[in-house]
């Protein structure tokens with residue numbers, strides 16, 4: 001038992017075969033988390049690509065290189081996007097246009113991606129800044145850094161969204177290279193995340209829902225200010241814990257691994273522990289999400305990480321609030337949470 005890490009990561013931009021016809025491609029990311037894994041599934045006459053990397057020049061150059069070589073005789077024929085985050089959808093639009101193909105993704109992820117790309121009111125940096133200020137991140141250097149790091153970031157990383165899409169949803173089965181891949185929806189990290197499971201190949205492309213070392217970010221956003229994404233995430237992890245333990249998991253970050261059951265159990269314990277730390281802290285007096293960060297994260301953060309940490313702190317406080325274990329009161333325009 002335990003979690004078995006299966007491979008060392010391949011060089012950036014160099015496909016590496018992890019199972020017959022299943023190629024792991026690592027692409028660069030300009031953050032503390034410096035890479036994303038995407039998956040090229042080889043079929044008789046085409047490749048299917050799962051996730052695409054951000055739309056920045058270094059990633060564009062890798063796809064241009066692969067178009068010259070790998071896709072010369074066997075083109076890209078289909079793109080599947082697990083969810084709307086920029087490292088997953090960033091290059092979907094340009095590649096779909098180049099190869100004349102449809103992007104397969106869930107409806108909720110498609111429409112949120114379009115809203116973020118267009119920087120619509122309610123999805124923009126201003127809304128994010130106001131929302132975080134209501135949770136205590138204001139009048140400090142980190143508030144400025146966070147707005148700078150996140151404002152308009154999505155549109156910079158996804159310069160050309162796909163203009164149409166092919167809808168996939170829970171339970172759909174896609175035949176790829178002669179194998180059936182079942183779509184499994186996950187919630188809490190993004191609106192309607194799709195993971196793919198191939199029982200015949202004993203593989204799971206988990207996207208961001210199941211990662212080997214880091215815990216998936218679960219954040220509340222200003223578009224759904226009273227949301228309880230942690231409850232949704234924990235329910236999704238509980239469902240994933242029912243998958244066969246023999247699956248090899250191909251995650252978006254980190255390296256492929258075996259041990260679905262132990263990894264799910266670790267994640268459930270991790271969040272349980274955080275919730276109990278917060279419950280303990282609230283006994284000493286009310287906390288805003290900004291103050292709760294000191295309880296949950298014991299390290300320095302840049303502006304980009306701070307926005308995720310705030311989202312995560314709010315998600316944990318909201319979980320206690322919606323479970324009746326904390327009350328929410330507003331003082332001077334800032335939400336504070338206290339023992340119920």
Ligand SMILES: [Zn+2]
Nearest residue numbers: 083085189208
């Ligand atoms: Zn994500």
